[in-house]
Amino acid sequence: MIVNRHSSVEPRIHTDAVPQQRGPAADRVRIARLPIHFFAVAVAFFALAVVAAPWVVGDLIDYFYQPLVLALTHTITLGWITAAMMGVMYRYVPALTKRPLRFPRLALLQLWLFVVGVMGMVAHFVIGYWIATWLAAAVVVVSVALFALNMLLCLAPAGRRGVAETGMLLAVLYLLVAAILGLLLAVDKTFGFLHGSVITNLAGHAHLAALGWVSLTICAVSYRMVPAFLLPEIELPRAATWQLYGLAVSVAGLAIVLLGGIGGAAIWSTAILLALLTYVAVLGSLVRKRRMPIDWTMRHALAGVVSLVLAAGLGLSLMLIGAGSAVGSRVAGAYGVVGLLGWVTNFIVGMSYKLFPGFIAGLRETAGWPKLAITELSLPRYRPFVFFSLNVGVLALTIGLIAAQATLARFGTIIIALGGLLYVSVMAWSLSYAYRPSVPRTAGDPLRILPGGPSRP
Numbered sequence: 001m002i003v004n005r006h007s008s009v010e011p012r013i014h015t016d017a018v019p020q021q022r023g024p025a026a027d028r029v030r031i032a033r034l035p036i037h038f039f040a041v042a043v044a045f046f047a048l049a050v051v052a053a054p055w056v057v058g059d060l061i062d063y064f065y066q067p068l069v070l071a072l073t074h075t076i077t078l079g080w081i082t083a084a085m086m087g088v089m090y091r092y093v094p095a096l097t098k099r100p101l102r103f104p105r106l107a108l109l110q111l112w113l114f115v116v117g118v119m120g121m122v123a124h125f126v127i128g129y130w131i132a133t134w135l136a137a138a139v140v141v142v143s144v145a146l147f148a149l150n151m152l153l154c155l156a157p158a159g160r161r162g163v164a165e166t167g168m169l170l171a172v173l174y175l176l177v178a179a180i181l182g183l184l185l186a187v188d189k190t191f192g193f194l195h196g197s198v199i200t201n202l203a204g205h206a207h208l209a210a211l212g213w214v215s216l217t218i219c220a221v222s223y224r225m226v227p228a229f230l231l232p233e234i235e236l237p238r239a240a241t242w243q244l245y246g247l248a249v250s251v252a253g254l255a256i257v258l259l260g261g262i263g264g265a266a267i268w269s270t271a272i273l274l275a276l277l278t279y280v281a282v283l284g285s286l287v288r289k290r291r292m293p294i295d296w297t298m299r300h301a302l303a304g305v306v307s308l309v310l311a312a313g314l315g316l317s318l319m320l321i322g323a324g325s326a327v328g329s330r331v332a333g334a335y336g337v338v339g340l341l342g343w344v345t346n347f348i349v350g351m352s353y354k355l356f357p358g359f360i361a362g363l364r365e366t367a368g369w370p371k372l373a374i375t376e377l378s379l380p381r382y383r384p385f386v387f388f389s390l391n392v393g394v395l396a397l398t399i400g401l402i403a404a405q406a407t408l409a410r411f412g413t414i415i416i417a418l419g420g421l422l423y424v425s426v427m428a429w430s431l432s433y434a435y436r437p438s439v440p441r442t443a444g445d446p447l448r449i450l451p452g453g454p455s456r457p
């Protein structure tokens with residue numbers, strides 16, 4: 001059992017001391033705002049994705065490998081998911097490793113390259129112009145390399161590395177490999193130098209990115225966050241460490257057999273399935289031991305875990321039927337939806353409720369602006385609608401895809417869009433207080449209680 005005591009939930013999450021960057025106060029504010037810029041970008045891409053989805057779902061029912069589907073996939077995987085995860089890691093990796101970012105100015109350049117590169121990729125996937133797609137992909141690869149440089153300089157030095165840090169270290173390496181492979185797949189469309197089938201190469205890239213980067217990060221982060229939300233101390237069974245290593249090794253195994261066109265995909269897929277089920281079991285044991293109530297963050301995390309089990313089931317059936325047939329192609333689409341929207345998006349939405357108001361409150365303190373409490377930066381009354389529309393929408397979309405029911409699938413995307421746009425508006429409202437010193441109207445009460453005492457005379 002790995003045990004790490006902490007005194008209360010919110011302080012533990014938000015005051016994991018970030019080592020002070022050297023330099024003037026303006027630089028410290030710039031660095032504190034970095035995760036918020038990334039999350040603002042993520043939320044904007046999420047809005048674009050949910051608005052576009054009802055127009056793309058028809059193509060997804062026909063066949064999963066199409067220009068608009070590629071564009072929507074990367075709006076979600078890079079624009080929304082990767083940007084949000086980078087934002088969280090810029091805040092938590094220096095805090096967990098007690099090492100400041102080595103190149104904080106590069107991180108801002110990285111953000112701009114990321115935004116320009118992802119927009120370029122998405123736009124050129126839509127029009128199907130491969131030369132511009134791989135030029136934009138090259139910009140994303142440079143951006144990912146800069147991100148990896150800053151992260152690895154914090155995570156790689158020897159020393160006592162916790163389970164979360166180890167998982168994130170491996171995940172960043174997977175992101176780099178997946179991005180380079182994505183670039184090669186795009187360049188190959190112009191010069192045709194890769195061997196093997198397009199679909200297995202595609203599957204190699206998609207699994208390195210979705211399992212090696214995204215899922216490994218989520219497992220690592222949730223081993224840190226979930227106990228902090230539910231228990232008085234961070235208490236993890238040893239199985240958590242083995243689960244992370246098992247997942248990391250089996251993703252590498254699967255990618256090698258897919259890309260090398262050799263047998264053994266079923267063995268590695270089964271190993272991945274076992275690693276993911278172990279993660280579900282570890283989270284289940286934490287939830288059973290909980291001392292704190294289940295809130296909307298935890299409801300999203302639990303809905304995410306249910307989706308993960310569903311995605312594993314769909315992945316297993318895909319292994320048996322293959323993605324080549326009409327039904328196999330639709331199951332592949334459903335597998336992507338349940339994985340990226342059901343599992344990953346639920347997790348990010350839930351965590352964002354707890355993390356980003358805290359980041360904004362911290363930034364305002366660093367900037368010397370009027371202090372705001374985390375509750376003053378949140379609008380919890382909208383959370384039930386976001387939760388139900390995301391999950392009902394994902395269910396309708398999944399069933400619609402598998403059963404080739406276009407109306408049901410489109411209905412699912414519209415429900416997701418309604419909840420998604422409400423979530424985006426609420427987050428935009430919260431994030432705006434990282435860019436302006438004013439306070440919400442509801443925070444005008446002179447008798448309100450703030451952490452650390454009154455902020456204004």
Ligand code: HEM
Nearest residue numbers: 064065066069070073077137179182183185186206209210
């Ligand atoms: C990091 C930079 C990335 C680059 C440069 C990139 C590039 C590409 C390219 C060029 C393709 C099409 C390949 C082909 O037609 O042969 C592709 C497909 C795909 N990528 Fe990425 N990608 C990146 C990140 C990601 C991430 C983070 C994920 C998932 C988390 C992801 C998931 C997928 C999926 C699922 C497909 C197949 C989509 C479909 O069949 O419609 N990619 N990627």
